[in-house]
Amino acid sequence: MAQINFNSIYTAYYRKAFLFTLSYVHNDLVAEDIVSEAIIHLWELSKEREIPSVEAILITYIRSKSLNYLKHIQAQENVFQTLLDKGQRELEIRISTLEACDPKEILSEELRAKVHALLESMPEKTRIAFIHDRLDGKSHKEIAEELGISVKGVEYHISRAVKMLRDNLKDYAPFLFFFI
Known part of the structure; x- marks a missing residue:
């Protein structure tokens, strides 16, 4: 049995085998x-038996390992694509849900009734300051002049109203930012 010298195999076949492998796997380190x-x-293998065709064994081994590598990469890409597709579908659902959202329907009648009842239960200056600020869009100075109080007084009444609404409507928290 004639064993093949490792250096002679390496010298004779490494460069050709590397270029062949690289042409399929497109990764220098993997090809190496x-x-x-x-x-x-x-x-x-040459230590165990006579090798009739060195090239055939090299090509067969390289082909098998390269196919395994490429199938592994393909599986990873499929998983990545599946996750990407799922994320894309989720994003499309969120976009279509938000596009279909009617702001008038966000505040249900029940919530409107609770807000109205809370506003009615507030002291007059607190209620008026809040309504003029949040609903009428008046400046704090304008509200202060109308109520005959200071700008700081207006700020106090608005923050008091916001606190009352926040405390009493905590179950509706996701919708409150539209109103408060």
């Missing part, structure tokens, strides 16, 4: 690993 494994496999 596959070819090195193939040459070691061939050398160890």
Whole structure:
């Protein structure tokens, strides 16, 4: 049994095998690993038996390892694409849901009734300051002049109203930012 010298296998076949492998796997490090494994496999095989065709064994081994690598990459890409598709679908659902959202329907009649009842239960200056600020869009100075109080007084009444609404409507928290 004639064992093949490792250096002679390496010298004769490494460069061609590397370029062949690289043309499929498109990764230098992976190609180096596959070819090195193939040459070691061939050398160890030559210790056990006569090798009739070195090229055939190298090509077969490289083909098998390269296919395994490419199938692994394909599986990773499929998983990535599935996750990307799922994320895309979720994003499309969120966009269509938001586009279909009618702001008038967000504040249900029940919530409107609670807000109205809370506003009615507030002291007069607190209620008026809040309504003029949040609903009428008046400046704090304008509200102060109308109520005959200071701008700081207006700020106090508005923050008091906001606190009352926030405390009493905590179950409706996601919708409150539209109103408060």
